[in-house]
Amino acid sequence: MTQNWGMTIPFYDRSLARSQELIAELPALGYTDVWSAEVNGTDGFVPLALAAQWAPETRLGSAIVPVSTRGPGLLAMSAATLADLAPGRFVLGIGSSSPAIVERWNAVPFAKPYARTRDTLRFLKKALAGEKVSEAYETFEIKGFKLERAPKTPPKIVLAALRPRMLRLAAEEADGAITNWLSPGDVRKVRAELGQDTELIARLFVCVSEDTAKVREMARWMLASYLTVPAYAAFHDWLGRGEALRGLHEAWAAGDRQTALKAVPDEVIDDLIVHGDAATCRARIQQYVDNGLDTPVLAPIPGGEVSIDQAVRDLAPKA
Template identity: 55%
Template sequence: MVTRWGMTVPLGGVSLAGHDSVFATLTEAGFTDFWSSEVNGADAFTPLTLASVWQPQARLGTAIAPVFTRGPGLLAMTAAALADAAPGRFQLGIGASSPVVVGDWNAVDFTQPFARSRDVLRFLRAALAGDMVDETYETFQIRRFRLERPPATPPQLLLAALRPGMLHLAAAEADGVILNWLAATDVPQALAEVKTDKPDFDVVARIFVCPTEDHEYARTVGRRMIAAYLTVPAYLEFHRWLGREPSLGPMWKAWAAGDRRAALAAIPDEVVDELIVHGSPAECRAQVNRYAEAGVTVPVMALIPTPELEKDALGVLTALGRN
């Protein structure tokens, strides 16, 4: 049975200052972990810093902090500060992110994402241990960097991975792997590429959860998300590797032709139902448990807004918990 139960924070519609009650409700409901993402909302670290104080027993993680948008030294300093605030409770998840986030929104060249992820992972391993780093990596050069305040307990380093190359790198050099945008039935295929005997190697999965019994609503929102995300080259190739070319090929073709309406219409219900967890809170909880049964050690819900959440967010969070 899974021992950790995560939620992506912050929640939409609630100010960061108002998250003390959200964190308290999640903890009382049985959530052990708070995980952040970093796209164009809150940064990855501020919500977790608040949580580290308001819920001093909670586990914390980033899924993910991009390896391009902060310099290596700044990323190490930011991670070290949170590890110092929450000793032994913080895991740093890093990943390549996407050309839109990195290039269009942060004015950084999105080049060699695999090599950059590997190099940042190796740099962070040394820097967070308090070592002096004077190294020429393939994608950047560091001259005589040492953290002034290295954390007493360095955070575990997790790597976001989709296809075999990055999955192999996570198994070889990281302390865990972060999976995203996959069905519970896809987990075994991904984990077959993660060959490691590390006893504490974590498998984190970010799972999109739409807690509503209005299946038409959930599928409409789910189609929009799938069209927006799974046409990004990295995710397109991921789902091609997973074997979804027959079901998603028509969407990809319509999207490439600029026909957004046809692309949305081409997404089958069964694909939405595989990738977007929806139903009553109890049904959602049961579906998330399927990821744990498939080998995920830290299932992390990422909530999709619903009328039910708008009406009674704390009640829905309580119902999604394990207590």
């Protein structure tokens, strides 16, 4: 598989409105992909629509859009719009998301996440191919939906997948898998479940800084807020970090956030956050690739000794 090299957009230190110049620079630096996200900042589609114009050489991907916060038909419409803007260059990344995002922030029940993701995938494959869909799935029923303008080139669909069941679904029915918060060594375990022929994409958080203590302190809240989400807790149990993270989970469940932050082991931070000078970071990213990662999607974190602009340039394939 051709080696891809992705960048997360927008950048963490600026708004989408201020991102045009650096996004436009990415192809010349050797970046092949730009990938959005959707949590509580920008939505997953608008940054890609703009990047389709600002950096027309790049592949565009969403990592990820939740399957429960939009109706299936609306999700198909949004995907079709991007596929029309960037024929053959848009990849729709979908996933179950989390109870906080789905229920607490969007007032939608977070029910049967695996089944909802599977059903949405199956619906989207038909809808984006231009079919009229009337079907009762396990988690929803569609009655007579057909895109007014189906894309000439249906987008590939990839799934957020952390553990064996979802990874197998990605391998069997989707075009790839997206994962997050893992070490280079963890890639081997994920790849073993996914197989060798399915694209594996992962967002890698990078801080170009030689101040290890500062990076660890900054990273504790990021890690604590993610690794206490049930899906990520189960993921790291599966990866073998259950005991190392026991103190974090116990303090978090008790509502003691300060103790929870202190309980995140340094070795876990060093496993999951890429940090050091630019050369060290590039070597670490290469370890992910060597272990089976097809598409590293870099997410430079502010706070290092160099600016985000310089980090993007220093970490580029052509640096």
